[in-house]
Amino acid sequence: MQYHVDGELVPVEEATVSVRNRGFMYGDAAFETVRVYGGEVFEWRAHADRLRRTCDALALDHGLSDDELRDRIRETLRANDLDDAYVKLSVSRGVQPGKLSPGPVEDPTVVVYVADLPRGGRPDRGKEPVWDGPATAAVVETRRIPDAALPAHAKTHNYLNGILARLELGDEVDEAVVLDSDGNLAEGATSNLFFVRDGVLHTPSLDGPILPGVTRRVVLELAESKGIPVEEGTYDPADLRSADEAFLTNSTWELRPLAAVEGTDGESGDDSAELGAGPVTERLTDAFDARVESEHYE
Incomplete structure (x- = not known):
């Protein structure tokens, strides 16, 4: 597996962030969990809008457009040959001095994590649900x-x-x-x-x-x-x-x-x-x- 970390695709064992990252130190980060069907994010616009609202609430200006974020998701899906998948997109302020008050975002950390997740549906249509049971x-x-x-x-x-x-x-x-x-x-x-x-x-x-x-x-x-x-x-x-x-x-x-x-x-x-x-x-x-x-x- 390969994940997308700070603009680069890296093998999973190299997909790491600093222990000084504010997302790790304080939970000071935004994320979205999305579903991918047929190689494309389901309801991307809604997820992108919610991510923007979260970043606005955190005053976290990461400087990336919605298209750039979606492109990183697509690159990660292609690198792992996934059409139906789970994706977690995380954005933090990155590494900053170890104090509670955040500074300007100069080098944000952006991570795309993916995993295979077969398409859900109804058993009577030949598709097994994504959950084991009710x-x-x-x-x-x-x-x-x-x-x-x-x-x-x-x-x-x-x-x-x-x-x-x-x-x-x-x-x-x-x-x-x-x-x-x-x-x-x-x-x-x-x-x-x-x-x-x-x-x-x-x-x-x-x-x-x-x-x-x-x-x-x-x-x-x-x-x-x-x-x-x-x-x-x-x-x-x-x-x-x-x-x-x-x-x-x-x-x-x-x-x-x-x-x-x-x-x-x-x-x-x-x-x-x-x-x-x-x-x-x-x-x-x-x-x-x-x-x-x-x-x-x-």
Whole structure:
């Protein structure tokens, strides 16, 4: 394997950054995780826009255009002969004097990491899902950092909030459902959350401390195109546990059905619920698969 580090393709064993890099020292870096289908990034414009918003929040002017960043991704894919892949694009200020306050960005560190990730889809279409099976989740005690403390829209290397949430899980649980400081549903540690009740698709509103996931946005667009009613709002764990069906979204999982929710949340008095896929989840999964097919393979 070869990765792209600071403008050069290098073998994986040589793909390193300095221990004085601010991304390593302070988590002072931005990143995007993207899916590649048929050799091209899925929803590149949305990912590039979100990366720009993160860099703006960090006052990190790396000086590279969106086209230059995408070219580095393409070069890395070609070097590894990958058509369907996982890509992580990271940008930091690079090496600076060891103090908390950052200086001007003179030599940013830009890394492109890639891995083979077969295309997802539906088994009845001859395509195996990218996940091993429906997910299980647990409501955890770790709360989402308030937006006023750390902007929820900023996708940075500082992922301690998600790590602490995942550390609460048992070995058999796939995802941590994190609540906001008021006890309302926020998101998964690395995913956005959807549930269905009486044919209506619900998801926590971006008014809360929620990362605006690219796959989340695509799902909302697909729901509108299919005439599926959608409500973005404020919900508590009991709303999720009483749903008819539920699923999680991110770039690697695409749409992953949520089979069960464990954990306690104070006053609900209920610590588990059986959920799973249903007609709305299946319609949206089919629509997502069709969009990937039409945009990347036809």
